[in-house]
Amino acid sequence: MAKQKIVLAYSGGLDTSIILKWLEQTYDAEIIAFTADIGQKEELDGLEAKALATGATKVYIDDLTAEFAEDFIFPMFQAGALYEGQYLLGTSIxxxxxxxxxxxxxxxxxxxxxxxxxxxKGNDQVRFELNVAALAPDIAVxxxxxxxxxxTQFPGRAEMIAYAEEHQIPVTASAAKPYSTDRNLLHISFESGALEDPWFDASSDANEAMYMLTVSPEKAPDTAEYVELTFEQGNCVAINEERLTPLAVMERLNELGGKHGIGRVDMVENRFVGMKSRGVYETPGGTILFTAHRKIESLTMDREVMHLRDSLIAKYSELVYNGFWFAPERLAIQALVAESQKNVSGTVRLKLYKGNIIGAGVQSPVSLYHPDIATMEADPTQAYDQGDATGFIQLQALRLKVSAGVELQKGSGR
Known part of the structure; x- marks a missing residue:
């Protein structure tokens, strides 16, 4: 009888290397190791040989970077997703x-x-399993x-390292680990270790070696750099007039943002499982894209449509963070987002300087901003009669006056 097969999400680190061998022994199964190339760069070197040496019968290392940028990062940025006001959801997405x-x-x-x-204790267990449940409810996790x-077998890292030595598992690890990382095309995250103390200063010069994608703002160039992002229906399609794929957009913006110290975030966030955790993130390209997208929306997006979409940002961000990407409610919000982006086209000019993104101009052929109407000078179009505002204000004030009158009566005892 053929052995059962298990597909393992494999990173090549200590944990998944131990788990690969443990699954093989515990379940007497064929282990198919899978690593998604979503922009980890040199972290992928030697993974196939390592997995096979550990006991995998087959290894998949699939380049998913283009799909990641086009079908996941870009739709999420169209939605303006930002978890708890700071986190651009790099790991979650x-x-x-x-x-x-x-x-x-x-x-x-x-x-x-x-x-x-x-x-x-983490969010990833929930994310993996909810997404698998939505796509393949018949597959066990x-x-x-x-x-x-x-x-019981592995109460700590020392036991895992000993197991690796016993089974000649090729891993590089030590009992002390300063922090754990997760890297992809959108960001890199750091957590645990010294970072578990929220008073620990991750921005100090002594800890600068931790960062991988950005220089510190203090060490960024002393001269500002301008960049222009062109959008079509809410997606960035060109940088400095050069048309690029979503993947190339992210790679180019990562280079620019990293050079100028843009995109560092240090926050304590609320995990879905109920605890707070401290994370440090580098999201250089995503931070530029997020800022530029918001600026082009300000020029081209209808007020009520924008406010409706904005009212859903917190919910949408929670859905991504918690693992409900394939849930019907996320798909429903995404459909509204796609409709809201049909007019979001034009060019944004930004100035990058020492960790800052400064708006330096925005234009669009479908702009909803008309200087002739907004001007404080005489309106040549006669599109807006300032006198009309009197009735508008009176109608808006009516309920306030009625409510205030009731309070006055209560105060006078009548």
């Missing part, structure tokens, strides 16, 4: 793509189970870190 590809591989390989190395037998 990658998980549904990884889950989607794992399901596709499981179907192609005849696997009945999917496994991941996310811990029982194995989460070793939530299994008592796994935690």
């Amino acid at each position: 990658a998980r549904p793509l990884i889950a989607k590809r794992m399901v596709e591989i499981a179907r192609a390989e005849g696997a009945t189970m999917i496994a991941h190395g996310a811990t029982g 194995i989460a070793p870190w939530r299994m008592a037998e796994f935690r």
Whole structure:
């Protein structure tokens, strides 16, 4: 009888390397290792050989960067997503793509189970499993870190390192780890270790070596740099008049943002599982794109449509953060977002300087801003009669006057 097959989300680090061997032994199964190339760069070097040496029967390392940019990052930025006012959802938005590809591989390989190395305290376990549930409810998910037998065998990193040595698993690890990272095309995150103390200053010169995508604002160039982003229906399609794919847009903006120290965020956020956690993020290109998109919307987007979309940002961001990318409510909001972006076209000019993004101009062939109407001088179009504002204000004030009158009567005892 053929062995059952398990598709494992594999990064090549200590945890997933141990889990690969443990799954093989515990389930007597064929382990198919899957790594999504979503912009980790050199972190992918040697992964296939490492997975095979650890016991994987097959390894997938799939370049998903173009799909990640076009089908996940760009739609999310059209929605203006920003979790708790700071986080551009760099880790969150990658998980549904990884889950989607794992399901596709499981179907192609005849696997009945999917496994991941996310811990029982984090958000990723929820994201992976909710997205798999939405796409393939018949596929079981194995989460070793939530299994008592796994935690008993590996109560700490020392036991995991010893297990790796015993089974000749090629990993590089030490019992002390300053922080954990997660990198992709949109960002890199840092958490745990020294960062678990919220008073720890991650911006100090002593900790500058931690950062990988950006220079510190203090060390950024002393001369500002201008950049122009061209949008069509809410998506950036060109930088400095050069048309680019979504992937190339992100790569170019990452270079610009990193050079000028843009996109560093240090925050304490609320995890879906109920605890607070401290994270440090570098999102250079995403921060530029987010700012530019908002500026072109200010010129081209109808007020009520903008306010309606904005009222959904917190909900949309929570859905992405919590793992509901493929949920019907996210898809419904995305349809509204797509409709709202039909007129969001034009060019934004920005000035990048020492961690700052400064607006330096915006224009659009479909601009809703008309200087002749907005001018404080005489309106040559006669489109707006200032006297009309009197009746408008009186109507808006009516309910306020009625309410105030009631309070006055209460105060006078009548």
